[in-house]
Amino acid sequence: MTIKRGVSLYSYQQTQFFKRLDLEGQLREISENLGGADGVELLDEMSLHYPEPPAEFDRQWFGWMERYGLVPVTMDVFHDVLQFRDHVMTYHESAERLIHDIKLAKRLGFKNVRTLATTPVEIMVEALPVAEELDIRLGKEIHQPITLDGQYVTEIVEHVRNTGTEHLGIVPDFGIFAFRPTEVLLDWYVRHGAQQATCDLVVELCLETHYGQGNALSAIDMSRHTAGNIRSGFTRFLKTGEAEPDVAPAFALMKQLVDDNVPHHSDIDYTVMAEALLFSRTKPEELKELLPLIVSIHGKFLNMSEIPGRPGHYQDISFDYEGPIRALKEAGYDGYINSEYEGQRYWQDRTEADLADEVDQVRRHQEMLRRLIDAPLDPPAAA
Amino acid sequence: MFDNFLIRRDSLKNDYQGGVATGFQLAVRHANYRGVFLSLHNGYYIAVDGEEFPREVQTFEINGQSPRSFEELTTAVWEHWDYDDEAILHVAKPGGLAPGDHEIAFQQSVLAAYGYLPTDEEWVKHPPVPGHGEGSDKTPDIVTYRLPLTDNQE
Structure with a gap:
């Protein structure tokens, strides 16, 4: 029993955009170059002819799964409430779309459907009987700055406790374990006019918070x-100077920090500082008691770089991966972590030659996952 | 997202009817990592050499159909603009564009979101005018391209 590895094809969004790898090419890459990863996650509106792939697609799809030795794990679905344009979609209409997507997932052999974090739980509950009948687990994505101990998770925990359903849960995104803005986003901001001093300040504030040396951010709750x-x-x-009452004090604090510390700042410096508000500050241990609810996990990352002095070993300096993977191993998680690369967008303001290499980034991420999953757990400290 | 790659660089051409230039066209892609139902597509902010062309003079060619206005597209509620597909944006401009390079300021507006938002009811009644960031969350700034006119008259 061990943690299984897969890839969300979200990671290859740019490679697909530039038509360098089509769907089959992406599946072949997972099969051939990731040291035994076999899980596939995809977004219906990115990878498929939506809403109804042609009938002949099914044979092709299952043929690829067999030829490349892959397993459909989770299908990610969306929720655009202005589709009808003459009215805002009702909860019932939203549930109908979700039910359609659950049936599509079943058709292609997926075990799970991920909804957006913001999809109201009432909509998931309305679709749940169909999910139960088709044996599809519905998971709400828990994405930073949303937290594992906030309302979005609590209402799922309560519904499961009250009904005993095994088909409702969560898809935690590793972004909840990010603790500082990624270096590639800060570089993007500098190219667009931000001061390096602001970047240094936001990293300093985030690291102080992460290592428990400061509490400027501790009262701020962005979890909804x-x-x-x-x-x-x-x-x-x-x-406009206006904001929702629950976020206004935090917004004002970020602006004040720039005003007090960064000479010659402009509006983009405030935006850089506000990145500090986007972290969940989740503790890895929180995964343990939620384990039965975890449908699958997004292995979110933004930039894999080589660990200094350790050729061939990679890390993302803005995330804690060791702590959460240790917690998952200790708790006996045997589901999938699917690589989800999201850093490509921070290179797209330059030329085609400057674009990030998604294929290589996923290979590096899988090296890290494999290494951390295979590492022996520390023996309990001697009494 | 895809800031510098939303317009294909060799796609700027004049449109002709009966040998007379009636406007120009560009090949465009999604400023997102996925496709959307076509009805959500709300038009473009587009200015060529400083001259703005409002949504009312824009038409959109996708899925093998003749160009449709953005008003018509609001009823395409079950038709999907897939992520992989390039569309042609047509802009009416009697006489078309002059030969040579043009500076094009560009922003796409798509009313796709992460679930319900406070702006939903307002956007049903009054869809936002493209160019102020609404419907452009992933490419919030207007992007400027310098593109050559590739004339396509026979």
């Missing part, structure tokens, strides 16, 4: 907001 909504809310705050 998505990162995208915090970013757009902060932009609105800078323009």
Whole structure:
């Protein structure tokens, strides 16, 4: 019994955009170059002809699974509530879309469906009987700055406790274990006019918080907001001075830190500082009691770099991976962690020659996963 | 996302009817990592050499159909613009563009999101005018391209 490794094809979004690897090419890469990874996760609206792949696709798909020795694990689905344009989609209409997506996942042999973090639990509950009938587990993504101990998880825990269902759970994203902005995002900000001093300041603040040396961020709770909504809310705050009451004090603090510490700053420096608000500050141990609810895990990463002095070994300096993987091993997790590379977008403001190499980044990430999963657990300390 | 790659670099051409230039066209891609239902597509901010062309003079060619206005696309609620597919944006401009290089300021607006948002009801009543970041979360800044006109008249 061990943790299994897979890849979310999300990682290859840019490779697909530039038509360097098609769907079969991406599957072949997983099969041939990742040291035994066999799990496949995909986004229906990225990898498939949505909403209905043609009938002949099924034979092709299952043929690839067999030829490359792969397993469909989780299908990620979306929730665009303005589809009908003349009204906002009701919860019932949202559940109908989710039910469609559950059936599509079943058709292609997936075991799980991931919903967005922001999909209300009522919608998941309405779709749940179909998921139970088709033996598909529905997992709500838990993505930073959302936390494992916040409302989004609690309401799932309660529904499972009250009904005993085995088909509702969570898909934790390793972003909840990120603790500082990635160096590639900070480089992007500098290219767009941010001061290096602001980048240094936000990293310093985040590291102090992570290592328990400062508490400027400890009272801030962003656990009910998505990162995208915090970013757009902060932009609105800078323009108008207005913000939702629960986030306004944190927004003001980030602005104040720049005003007090960074000479010659501009608006983009505030935006850099607000990156400090996007971390969940989740403790690895929190995974243990939620273990039965974990459907699969997004192995989110932003930039794999070589560990100094250890050729061929890689790390992402903005995430804790060792702690959560140790916790998962100690708790006996035997599901999938699927590599999910999201750093490519921070290189797309330059030329085609400067683009990140997604294929290589995933290979590096899988090296790290394999090494951390295979490492023996420390024996308990002698009494 | 894909800031510098949303317009294919060799795709800027004039549109002709009966030998007369009636506008111009560009090949465009999603500013996202996935496709969306076509109805969510809300048009473009586009300015060529400083001259803005509003959504009302734009039409969109996708899925093998003739160019449709963005008003028409609001009813394409079950048709999908797949992630892999390039679309052609047509802009009406009597006389078309002059030969040579042009500076094109560009932003795509797609009303796709992560679930329900406070702006939903407002956007049903009054869809945002492209160019102010609404529907452009993943490419929040207007991107400027310098592209040559590749004339396609027979």
